[in-house]
Amino acid sequence: MGASKTExxxxxxNTIAIIAKALGHPARIAIIExxxxxxxxxxxxxxxxxxxxxxxxxxxxxxLKNAKIIKGTIEGNSICYCxxxxxxxxxxxxxxxxxxxxxxxxxxxx
Amino acid sequence: MGASKTExxxxxxNTIAIIAKALGHPARIAIIExxxxxxxxxxxxxxxxxxxxxxxxxxxxxxLKNAKIIKGTIEGNSICYCxxxxxxxxxxxxxxxxxxxxxxxxxxxx
DNA sequence: TTTATTTATTGCAATATTACGATATATATT
DNA sequence: AATATATATCGTAATATTGCAATAAATAAA
Numbered sequence: 001m002g003a004s005k006t007e008x009x010x011x012x013x014n015t016i017a018i019i020a021k022a023l024g025h026p027a028r029i030a031i032i033e034x035x036x037x038x039x040x041x042x043x044x045x046x047x048x049x050x051x052x053x054x055x056x057x058x059x060x061x062x063x064l065k066n067a068k069i070i071k072g073t074i075e076g077n078s079i080c081y082c083x084x085x086x087x088x089x090x091x092x093x094x095x096x097x098x099x100x101x102x103x104x105x106x107x108x109x110x
Numbered sequence: 111m112g113a114s115k116t117e118x119x120x121x122x123x124n125t126i127a128i129i130a131k132a133l134g135h136p137a138r139i140a141i142i143e144x145x146x147x148x149x150x151x152x153x154x155x156x157x158x159x160x161x162x163x164x165x166x167x168x169x170x171x172x173x174l175k176n177a178k179i180i181k182g183t184i185e186g187n188s189i190c191y192c193x194x195x196x197x198x199x200x201x202x203x204x205x206x207x208x209x210x211x212x213x214x215x216x217x218x219x220x
Numbered sequence: 221t222t223t224a225t226t227t228a229t230t231g232c233a234a235t236a237t238t239a240c241g242a243t244a245t246a247t248a249t250t
Numbered sequence: 251a252a253t254a255t256a257t258a259t260c261g262t263a264a265t266a267t268t269g270c271a272a273t274a275a276a277t278a279a280a
Binding site: 135137163166170184 | 264265266267268269270271272276277278279
């Protein structure tokens, strides 16, 4: 096959998986880190920061946009990207919750 | 192509991407959640919980093991899986750090 | 030892991802 | 209008992922 059986899982499970998947590439992690480092919106220049061709970067940006991890607004003849805090906060909360439950239970046996 | 240019990115960026990628499938999120819910090690039974065939589940478990998100130890003729807290804590800390930086800077413009 | 149980591996088909050259689009500048 | 600049899309090749039937491997139970 090759297609995931998303219909068998909960909305939350699918949502978390989509966000995690979008972050599952070093280039996209690098994009996120750069957006944070330069603080807020940058118009263009992401391409120059990455060791990848312009169409490839554009594709990675599109995937981050689809997962709602970044937002892009048109600014003259360039596009201004910044992080969508809501989505990263959602992911952060999810992992905080999971690790908290692990700490509470912590029944180590392996 | 199809292969990521991992050598151009930092170790930390690659590590986070590998963990995120491993969590980038709803079945693997479901496995993690089940491991937490039943608390600690369960020997087998994960296959019965998921709407997927045994070889498929085995493959997902392998990927979670490769990313060091779960650990598996042999227990009689079955295998006992549990979560490797270190890895999920690493990821949690990473996202806490990122979202903290976002909160500090918070220069909204999009 | 034979049989059952549990998990892993192999092989394969369908689909998705990654990367990039070529090209399109859209605005800015001259 | 013509040209430059910035980003997106298309097309395509290489590779990876997903899913499962068939089968192997390894231990447990009879």
